[in-house]
Amino acid sequence: MSNTSVPYFSVIITTRNRPKLFQKALESVLNQDFSGYEVIVVNDGSSPHHLQSYQDVLSCYQDNVRFTSLIERKQGHGHSYAMNHGAMIANGQYLCFIDDDDYWIDMRYLSRLYNNIQSEQSQVDLYISNQRAYYSDGTQSKEDIWVEDLVDKLGFNHSVSKKAYLISLEQLLNSDGFAHLNCLVFRADYYKLIDGMDENLRYEDDRDIYYRAIDRAESMLYDPTVISHHNIPDQNKKINLSTSCEQLQKRIYQLRIYEKGILYSEHVKLRKVCRHGKSNQLKIIAEDLRNRDRYREAASYAWQGLAVRFSIKWLLYSMYLSLRCLFVKSTKLIVKEDGV
Incomplete structure (x- = not known):
């Protein structure tokens, strides 16, 4: 050296x-x-x-x-x-x-x-x-x-x-x-x-x-x-x-990276890449939360992902999660009333 x-x-x-x-x-x-x-x-x-x-x-x-x-x-x-x-x-x-x-x-x-x-x-x-x-x-x-x-x-x-x-x-x-x-x-x-x-x-x-x-x-x-x-x-x-x-923590870090890219990148094409990445991460989080039966949070992240990048398929999936969330909520209310 x-x-x-x-x-x-x-x-x-x-x-x-x-x-x-x-x-x-x-x-x-x-x-x-x-x-x-x-x-x-x-x-x-x-x-x-x-x-x-x-x-x-x-x-x-x-x-x-x-x-x-x-x-x-x-x-x-x-x-x-x-x-x-x-x-x-x-x-x-x-x-x-x-x-x-x-x-x-x-x-x-x-x-x-x-x-x-x-x-x-x-x-x-x-x-x-x-x-x-x-x-x-x-x-x-x-x-x-x-x-x-x-x-x-x-x-x-x-x-x-x-x-x-x-x-x-x-x-x-x-x-x-x-x-x-x-x-x-x-x-x-x-x-x-x-x-x-x-x-x-x-x-x-x-x-x-x-x-x-x-x-x-x-x-x-x-x-x-x-x-x-x-x-x-x-x-x-x-x-x-x-x-x-932990997996969800990883997604949070990735969201931060894409948010920074969307907000601060000078090039339009890089901002587009970051919007695509943000949408994917939001959808992955939604699916992860759904697998944990956390339908309310899953629906919230699904709609956010849809807002970043629209698709008919994801619109239908977001609607499904929202309906499932309402179903779970109503089921809990019925069970509670029956218990009373």
Whole structure:
């Protein structure tokens, strides 16, 4: 690693109570063939019995890693807070992020990043690449999860000289997904301009910053190369935010993301995407509440979803929920009167 006082990249890894997984993520960064970067590790309040394991890992790399530890909290400070803390103390011109349970598989990633950014005449605000997702048993997901579908939809060739392509918001919105934080690189000043990650979110905070970043970026590059191995959280284990967060709570976070997009996005097409996302979440909540026999609340969310995006099918379903709510209410009144 370079000893220069101003590194080109700052690679930020946040970790909490997962020293073994963290070690693999860290090594994937330190094995890069590029030297002009720094590594910042933010320990998000790990339990005391994990701290020695972290120290054992970091003792091997003390000269190459800046380690900062947040005070212990039961649920941690949150992914967004920890990432923002790393960004705040970073010195690099560009910020890269990687979760502690994932790792980079492309050892030339940073050197290609550097060459592609330097080849542009104007400064690049955002650099987007791809990753593969794997289940806990090691099998690869066959579905397109993030923005890998753009390779075929836009005809990008990822086999020719590892090229990155200038891309617009309109082109990015051709994708059915969003870019995971592992695959986003921000110009440091641009990250600050869009206020970093939303610390009020504890689920899909990377979707939120992706929408805000592509909305305001003046120059973006898309690299079709797969650079990262992403481990899909095991739903049977509550060891991370995406699995420990109760389903309805997840929907509330997602609603916040879409509401922000509708209210604040500068681009009409992005606002449309967020309206579609909000409508879907409201309908999912309605169905969830119906399955819990909470018909009154289900009807309320169903009508809200209908107001955002109308369809005859959903109108009929909303009417059904309202009628069911009235039926349940009247049945309770009859039972009460009979009891009296």
